[in-house]
Amino acid sequence: MAFYEKVFTKREDLDIDDFLNNMEVEEEPEDIDFYVKPINLQTNNEVEEVIKELKEKNIVLLDIEGLSKRNPQRVKQFIGQIKMFVKDIKGDIAMMSKTKLLLVPEKVKIIKKIN
Numbered sequence: 001m002a003f004y005e006k007v008f009t010k011r012e013d014l015d016i017d018d019f020l021n022n023m024e025v026e027e028e029p030e031d032i033d034f035y036v037k038p039i040n041l042q043t044n045n046e047v048e049e050v051i052k053e054l055k056e057k058n059i060v061l062l063d064i065e066g067l068s069k070r071n072p073q074r075v076k077q078f079i080g081q082i083k084m085f086v087k088d089i090k091g092d093i094a095m096m097s098k099t100k101l102l103l104v105p106e107k108v109k110i111i112k113k114i115n
Contacts, residue, residue: 034058034105041067047078050103051085057105065099 036059039046053060062082068075079101086093086103094102094110104110 036061038063041075041078044078047081050082054086054089054091054103054105059105059108060101060103061096062101062103063099064101068099 034057035053037053038061039049039053040063041047041050050060050062064075064079067078082103083093085091090106092104092108092110094112096102102110
């Protein structure tokens with residue numbers, strides 16, 4: 001019975017960030033079409049980086065947590081700039097959580113509702 005308790009007991013002490021950061025990563029293949037890139041929004045430099053990545057057909061996972069705590073108005077300004085660019089390139093944008101946005105380039109659409 002102890003085996004089943006270990007297998008089926010929910011572990012609260014799992015740190016998902018620690019788990020993901022310590023995963024083994026394979027060598028980078030040479031025939032990659034695009035990347036999924038995490039970007040932490042802090043300054044206008046990251047806005048430019050997001051735009052550059054979307055132009056290169058990469059997908060961006062944008063973290064706005066740090067800046068939204070310090071300067072919510074600046075976040076709105078930066079997100080407004082990014083939204084205009086995404087609209088211009090016919091890309092898509094979605095909120096993944098209160099602090100994470102998913103941005104995709106043209107010809108990629110995000111399904112925002114699960115039926």
